[in-house]
Amino acid sequence: MESGAGKHWTEEEVKALLSVWSEKNIRKQLHGTLRNKGIFIYIAKRLQELGVCRDWKQCRAKYKNLKYEYRTVKYAHNSGDVTKTMKFFHDLDAILRYEPVTQLAAEENGRCSATETQLNTSPTTERTQ
Numbered sequence: 001m002e003s004g005a006g007k008h009w010t011e012e013e014v015k016a017l018l019s020v021w022s023e024k025n026i027r028k029q030l031h032g033t034l035r036n037k038g039i040f041i042y043i044a045k046r047l048q049e050l051g052v053c054r055d056w057k058q059c060r061a062k063y064k065n066l067k068y069e070y071r072t073v074k075y076a077h078n079s080g081d082v083t084k085t086m087k088f089f090h091d092l093d094a095i096l097r098y099e100p101v102t103q104l105a106a107e108e109n110g111r112c113s114a115t116e117t118q119l120n121t122s123p124t125t126e127r128t129q
Contacts, residue, residue, distance in 0.1 A: 009054075009062055011087075012052075013047075013052045013054065014062070014066075014087075014088060015088075016047055016051075016052045017043070017047065017052070017054075017059065017062060017066075018088060018091050018092070018095070019050075020043050020046045020047060020050075021043070021063065021095055022091075022094070022095050026039070026042075026043065027095065030063075036060070037056060037060075040056035040057075040059045040060045040063070041056045043056070043059045043063075044056045044058075044059050047059065066088070066092060067096065069086050070086065070089065070092040070093070070096060072084070073085060073089055074093070
């Protein structure tokens with residue numbers, strides 16, 4: 001099956017992307033890196049070894065979409081809405097659970113400042129700020 005720009009990702013392709021993404025060195029390189037074309041070129045090559053024919057732009061777009069969807073569902077769950085779900089949520093949770101996220105915090109003078117927090121805000125998680 002040929003995968004073009006308009007083709008949907010199959011379940012097997014997403015699983016392959018998640019398996020590469022879950023590797024510690026890939027997670028470390030993706031975290032906090034703004035210019036990450038080289039990382040996605042590497043991911044696309046790794047996916048080709050696994051039989052998934054996607055270019056680096058498709059890999060980056062799928063990565064960004066999965067992260068966005070994960071954070072939307074995670075926010076809904078933290079707000080008490082457990083009806084919102086997504087496929088691969090638990091896989092993504094294992095990958096993204098401890099990734100710091102920059103959030104805006106209101107200061108006393110009315111301005112906002114960026115602070116880093118963790119996605120997993122359960123009371124059992126130790127947090128250092």
